[in-house]
Amino acid sequence: MVLTDTHTHLYSEEFDQDRTEMIQRAISVGVSRFFIPSIDSNYTQKMYDLETQFPENIFLMMGLHPTYVKENYLEELAHVETELAQKKFYAVGEIGIDLFWDKTFLKQQQHAFQYQIQLAKKYKLAINIHCRDAFDEVFEVLESERATDLFGIFHCFTGDFGQAKRAIDLNMKLGIGGVATFKNGKIDQFLNEIDLQHIVLETDSPYLAPVPFRGKRNESSYAKLVAEKLADIYQLPIEEIARITTENSKAIFGI
Helix, strand or coil: CCEEECCECCCCHHHCCCHHHHHHHHHHCCEEEEEECCCCHHHHHHHHHHHHHCCCCEEECECCCHHHCCCCHHHHHHHHHHHHHHCCCCEEEEEEEECCCCCCCHHHHHHHHHHHHHHHHHCCCEEEEEEECCHHHHHHHHHHCCCCCCCEEECCCCCCHHHHHHHHHCCEEEEECHHHHCCCCCHHHCHHHCCHHHEEECCCECCCCCCCCCCCCCCHHHHHHHHHHHHHHHCCCHHHHHHHHHHHHHHHHCC
């Protein structure tokens, strides 16, 4: 059984004490494919070091996370563009709009999001979308860039059924993680109405740990708990959930 964690911040400081052991723990339960989103240039070298350490398991994205869009965001976008031009990546991400913490840089976030979508198209890569308290704003940018070569993953999808259908219509898979196990998560109420071909697994570790670890540090091995929840929702064996969601990840990332 091969499980794919399509979104995990393995370079996070929260793993500094046991990073290698944590990755091995995940591999031992079948989570053997890890896709690593970028947040800003400060973490680039740590990402490259991880890829060197686990070349068969770790696949990198490049992008500027919306909450890291600040006064210097044009410099950060230049870094993203430079890295994409000289190295192999599997997606542009994580990119998008986040209005939960701060609305100060909304215009800059919108510009950075659209610019990075255009970079993804240039390099024929998927995008990995971060959206928090910003569905209208994210969809506005996506609609403006709607095209057959726009595709990717709506990471940590927390929208309603209508928003899910809209995302799928824009060639996006839905990234499903720990929120699906929360009592108030809501997405579990309609997921069985969405064909599994539109779903990929993720953890967003170290954040958003699934039940029974909610509120604690998340890690990639917990992708198996998300798969078990989906097996329950779809009334399918976990091996089938693993197979389909991993095939979906291959269709997005090309590996």
